[in-house]
Amino acid sequence: MSSIVSIQSLSKQYDGGFQALKNVDLEIREGEILALLGPNGAGKTTLISIICGLVNASSGSVRVGGFDVVDDYRKARSLIGLVPQEISLEPFQKVYDALRFTRGLFGKRHDPALLQNILEKLSLWDKKDAKTMELSGGMKRRVLIAKALCHEPRVLFLDEPTAGVDVELRKEMWEVVRQLKEDGVTIILTTHYIDEAEAIADRVGVIRGGELLLVEEKNALMRRMGGRQMRIELMEPLDAIPEALAKYDLDYSAEDRTLVYSYEANGERTGISSLFADMSKAGIVLRDVETRESSLEDIFVGLVEDKS
Amino acid sequence: MNFQAVKSIYAFEMARFFRTLSQSLVSPVLSTSLYFIVFGAAIGSRIDEIGGVSYGAFIVPGLIMLSVLTQSISNASFGIYFPKFLGSIYELHTAPVSYFEIVLGYVGAAATKSALIGLIILATAEFFVDFEILHPFAMLAFLALTCISFSLFGFIIGIWSKNFEQLQMVPLLVITPLVFLGGSFYSISMLPPFWQTVTLFNPVLYLISGFRWAFYGMSDINVGVSLGMIAVFMFICLGIIGWTFKTGYKIRT
Numbered sequence: 001m002s003s004i005v006s007i008q009s010l011s012k013q014y015d016g017g018f019q020a021l022k023n024v025d026l027e028i029r030e031g032e033i034l035a036l037l038g039p040n041g042a043g044k045t046t047l048i049s050i051i052c053g054l055v056n057a058s059s060g061s062v063r064v065g066g067f068d069v070v071d072d073y074r075k076a077r078s079l080i081g082l083v084p085q086e087i088s089l090e091p092f093q094k095v096y097d098a099l100r101f102t103r104g105l106f107g108k109r110h111d112p113a114l115l116q117n118i119l120e121k122l123s124l125w126d127k128k129d130a131k132t133m134e135l136s137g138g139m140k141r142r143v144l145i146a147k148a149l150c151h152e153p154r155v156l157f158l159d160e161p162t163a164g165v166d167v168e169l170r171k172e173m174w175e176v177v178r179q180l181k182e183d184g185v186t187i188i189l190t191t192h193y194i195d196e197a198e199a200i201a202d203r204v205g206v207i208r209g210g211e212l213l214l215v216e217e218k219n220a221l222m223r224r225m226g227g228r229q230m231r232i233e234l235m236e237p238l239d240a241i242p243e244a245l246a247k248y249d250l251d252y253s254a255e256d257r258t259l260v261y262s263y264e265a266n267g268e269r270t271g272i273s274s275l276f277a278d279m280s281k282a283g284i285v286l287r288d289v290e291t292r293e294s295s296l297e298d299i300f301v302g303l304v305e306d307k308s
Numbered sequence: 309m310n311f312q313a314v315k316s317i318y319a320f321e322m323a324r325f326f327r328t329l330s331q332s333l334v335s336p337v338l339s340t341s342l343y344f345i346v347f348g349a350a351i352g353s354r355i356d357e358i359g360g361v362s363y364g365a366f367i368v369p370g371l372i373m374l375s376v377l378t379q380s381i382s383n384a385s386f387g388i389y390f391p392k393f394l395g396s397i398y399e400l401h402t403a404p405v406s407y408f409e410i411v412l413g414y415v416g417a418a419a420t421k422s423a424l425i426g427l428i429i430l431a432t433a434e435f436f437v438d439f440e441i442l443h444p445f446a447m448l449a450f451l452a453l454t455c456i457s458f459s460l461f462g463f464i465i466g467i468w469s470k471n472f473e474q475l476q477m478v479p480l481l482v483i484t485p486l487v488f489l490g491g492s493f494y495s496i497s498m499l500p501p502f503w504q505t506v507t508l509f510n511p512v513l514y515l516i517s518g519f520r521w522a523f524y525g526m527s528d529i530n531v532g533v534s535l536g537m538i539a540v541f542m543f544i545c546l547g548i549i550g551w552t553f554k555t556g557y558k559i560r561t
Contacts, residue, residue, distance in 0.1 A: 052402045056556065074310070074404035082402045088395030092327060097320075104316025105403035147399070 004030040004079075004155055004186050005051065010060035012046050012210075020046040022210040023060070028155075028188060033181055034215075035197035036190045037300060038207035044190035045085060047207070048157050052082045064155060078106060081148035085159040087140045091133035095124060095143055098132060099150045106151035118146050122176065138169045145176065149185075156180060158189040162196060174200050194297040206303055213303055221299065228293055230272065232259040235285040242282040248275050257287075313405040317413025318420075321387050325421050332383075333425065336375045340429045343371050344436035347493065352437075358495050359526045364437035369520040370492025371433070376426040376451065377458050377487055377512065381479045384418035384462030389469055407553035411463065418459035419452070426451050439523065446531075447522035453538045454515050460545035467552060486512040496528045511541055 005028035012021040020043045028034055036044045049055040051062050053069060053076075062069045067076040089098065099115050119125040122142045127135060132143055141161070148156060158177070162170040177187055177200055191197055197204050198218065205215040214221075234257045241252055241259075248271065251260040263270045279286070325332050348364030355363040391397040400410055433439065441447050469475040490512030496504050507513055518534030521527035527534070 054398060054401045074406075077402060077404040080402065082398065084395070084398050086395050088398060090391070090394060090396055092324075093320075097323070101316050101320050102399060102403075104319075105313045105399060105405060107310040107312045107404060109312065 002030055003027040004065055005188070006063045007047075007051070008061050010047070010050065010062060011058050012043075012050060012055065013058045020210050021050075021057075024210075024212045026205065026212060026215060028186065029203075030154075030186055031181070031184060032202045033177065033187045033189070033200055034203050034205060035201035035218075036188065036205045036207055037192070037194060037197050038190075039192060042207040043210040044207055045159055046210075048082070048159050048188070048190060052080055052157060053077055054082075078151070079154045081151065081153035081156045083141075083144045083148045083156070083158045083161060085163060087137070087144065089132040089140060089143060092131055094129055094131055095119070095135070095146075096128040098143060099146055102147045103150045108151050114152070115150060118149050121179065122146050138165065138172070141165070141169075141173070142176070149180075153185070155186045155188065158187065160190055160192070162191065162193065170196070194300050198297075206300060208303075222293075227262055227264055228270075228291055230261045230263070230289060230291045232261065232279075232286055233257060233288040233290075234259065235287045238284070242284070244278050244282050245275070248278075310405050310409050313403065314409050314413045314416070317410065318417045321414060321417030322420065324387075325383075325417070332421065333428065336379060336425050337428055337432055340371050340375055341432055341436070343367070344433060348437050358498075359524070361439075361524050361526070362437065365439035365524075366495075366520075367493055368430070368433045368437065368439050369523050370487070370490075370516050372426050372429050372451075373454065373512070373516050373519055374484075374487045374492055375429055376422045376454055377483055377515075378479050379422040379425050380418060380455050380458035381462035381465060381483060383421050384415055384459040385466035385469065385475055385479075387414050387418055388463055388466035389475055392466070393472075407549075411460075411549060411553075415456065415459045415463050418462060419455040422459065423451055423455045426455070441523050442525045443522045447519065450515070450519045450522055450534075450538075453535075453542065454519070457538055457542035457545055460542065460549060464545060464548050464552070467549075483512075486510050487516075491516050491528060511537060514538065 005026070007024055007026040007028075010021055010024040010026075011019070013019050024043075024047065036047065038044050046055060050057045051064065051069060053073060056070075064076040065079045067079075069076045093101070096115065096119075099118070100110055103110065103115070116125065119128055122145060124139065124142055124146060127139060132140060135143065145158075145161075161177075162173050165173065174196070177189065181187055189196075189201075201218050203215060204218045204221055206213040237254060237257050238252060238259075241250055248261055252258070253260070261272075261275060263272070344364065344367075347367055352363040352367075357363065358366045388397075391400070465475065465478050489507065490510045491507070496507050496513065499507065514529055514534040514537035517527045517529040518531055518538070521531050521534070
């Protein structure tokens with residue numbers, strides 16, 4: 001797949017001296033959903049803001065669809081839609097007028113059929129004549145998405161689309177994002193909810209302290225970095241982990257009477273059989289066994305802690 | 309050139325004007341009518357003619373200027389400040405529009421609005437006093453130039469303001485005194501020589517004087533000088549806006 005957004009050695013230092021981005025390189029592929037993951041203040045919004053034209057970079061370059069975002073800003077920006085983090089709408093404007101305004105700003109003629117299609121997809125058609133201030137929070141957010149789509153962008157940036165949004169609405173938002181991907185739109189979303197990235201992203205980029213720590217296929221990342229854990233509940237409490245089991249590096253929680261064994265799921269030998277054999281030799285009686293895969297969250301916490 | 313964008317901004321701003329019609333139109337017309345009743349009809353009848361023009365008619369150009377200046381500034385400053393305040397200005401930054409197109413849309417709409425208000429006040433004045441316009445085209449030209457240059461000035465205030473207080477401050481504390489002291493209600497020849505000289509530093513004097521010349525063919529200041537001063541003011545505003553956008557001052561981080 002070819003790159004639709006190409007970022008080279010991008011740095012940003014704010015006037016106060018704060019270094020928000022440090023030499024970031026990133027290629028975003030056409031048609032993918034890329035989740036930029038990172039704690040608050042990591043530089044996610046700064047990165048998006050530079051690509052979209054809200055913030056000037058200190059150094060480095062960004063090209064969208066082959067056009068430089070500064071030198072060729074008209075062509076580059078025509079390809080981009082941005083859904084900002086904050087809900088910022090003119091309160092007295094009608095939904096439909098808000099869309100018309102945005103489409104006009106992008107130099108495109110009014111297209112009633114297209115606007116109707118967008119509003120219907122986002123379940124906003126029956127609200128087209130409502131003033132934006134009369135809408136619920138979830139609807140306002142959808143209006144922002146509709147506005148970002150009404151000039152038919154090829155790349156859509158969603159800055160924290162589900163921050164402060166209830167569970168049902170988050171799921172709804174994810175559905176919208178999946179639909180857009182089906183329509184061929186490249187989607188970049190920032191989030192600090194790891195389950196969000198896990199649920200919808202094709203690739204995950206992790207940003208911390210202005211540095212892009214990694215960008216990888218979500219599934220590959222989870223395979224590579226993800227381990228499995230086996231939780232073994234015991235019939236009788238243990239005073240201490242027997243010497244014979246020391247090599248398994250077990251964690252024992254006296255409270256739940258549980259031993260936790262971590263292993264590589266894709267290692268050649270998991271060591272489970274020998275662990276069970278050794279436990280039986282030591283006279284430990286099992287009550288229950290459960291295994292689970294580590295989530296993106298575990299990987300993320302591991303990564304961020306590693307680097308700090 | 310992204311004409312569609314200019315059209316969108318212009319249409320959006322004009323829609324705001326018509327949405328708040330009572331606020332944008334009724335209040336300047338009402339307050340000007342009150343001036344006419346008090347100064348034109350009530351007090352004016354006891355004041356001598358100035359340069360052969362009745363006092364009621366004499367103050368017509370000044371009153372129109374008073375409204376046009378304040379309206380230009382408040383329309384243009386509010387137009388750009390409000391999206392900044394709401395955060396919806398992100399759209400202007402992320403759209404393929406140049407600064408020139410943004411200024412054209414906002415300032416064009418603000419100037420149109422204040423010109424409309426000026427003409428409506430002119431029509432209102434007809435109800436209260438008799439007057440004639442010697443040079444109608446010059447009158448329209450002065451009106452247009454004033455609307456444009458003070459809308460540019462308002463745009464600067466809107467961009468530079470950090471809060472609503474600052475937005476109100478310049479029109480209230482600077483423009484109103486300048487208009488009152490710029491010869492709206494009197495000819496500067498009525499002042500003692502010292503204050504005449506002081507008044508020459510008031511830019512609004514040149515606007516009102518030129519505008520009054522278009523009505524009655526008489527002026528405190530030579531018309532050419534008036535026109536020159538408006539042009540100078542307009543270019544200063546354009547220069548400041550150009551510099552603001554070029555450096556991103558108060559606009560971009």
